[in-house]
Amino acid sequence: MRLLFDEITGKTDRYSIHDSHWFPSAREYSVIAATATFSVSRQDHETVFLKGEIQGRCKVVCDRCGESYEENLQSAFVYLATTREEDTVTVAEQECSDEDALILYLTEPIIEVDEILREQALLAVPQKNVCSEDCEGICAGCGVVLKKEPCRCEPDIRNSPFAVLKKMKNL
Ligand SMILES: [Zn+2]
Numbered sequence: 123m124r125l126l127f128d129e130i131t132g133k134t135d136r137y138s139i140h141d142s143h144w145f146p147s148a149r150e151y152s153v154i155a156a157t158a159t160f161s162v163s164r165q166d167h168e169t170v171f172l173k174g175e176i177q178g179r180c181k182v183v184c185d186r187c188g189e190s191y192e193e194n195l196q197s198a199f200v201y202l203a204t205t206r207e208e209d210t211v212t213v214a215e216q217e218c219s220d221e222d223a224l225i226l227y228l229t230e231p232i233i234e235v236d237e238i239l240r241e242q243a244l245l246a247v248p249q250k251n252v253c254s255e256d257c258e259g260i261c262a263g264c265g266v267v268l269k270k271e272p273c274r275c276e277p278d279i280r281n282s283p284f285a286v287l288k289k290m291k292n293l
């Protein structure tokens with residue numbers, strides 16, 4: 123989706139995209155569903171204010187146990203797209219100075235919305251994937267996925283801290 127500055131007026135226009143064609147694909151995850159909603163409004167003849175969010179779900183693989191699970195995706199963003207020269211937009215000029223607005227310098231008065239959404243999608247995808255806080259991963263000894271099966275390793279009685287206790291009991 124492309125937005126031309128000429129099509130954007132002073133009043134706020136809202137858009138939503140209910141498919142995930144813009145979502146970048148990668149080996150690390152697969153997208154189940156994604157929605158993007160955003161609004162645009164013209165600040166002046168050279169600047170457009172774009173605010174929105176993406177939401178979705180993706181399937182990822184746990185770094186610890188290697189099992190796949192679903193993760194929610196969420197990212198909110200604010201952009202100030204401008205055709206002005208770089209470094210000529212100051213924070214004071216931003217209507218949204220209380221938010222983390224990203225300044226997008228354009229060579230033409232055209233916003234490639236898909237590119238913005240792709241960038242945000244990559245930020246929303248978790249970098250570290252753990253299926254649950256207490257995932258114990260795979261046993262280094264016997265190789266079982268510990269959340270699915272109990273460890274099959276023989277308990278090593280000699281090195282166990284309880285070995286001493288046991289000896290004392292046997293006395
Ligand atoms: Zn896991």
Ligand SMILES: [Zn+2]
Pocket residue numbers: 261262263264265266273274275
């Ligand atoms: Zn084991």
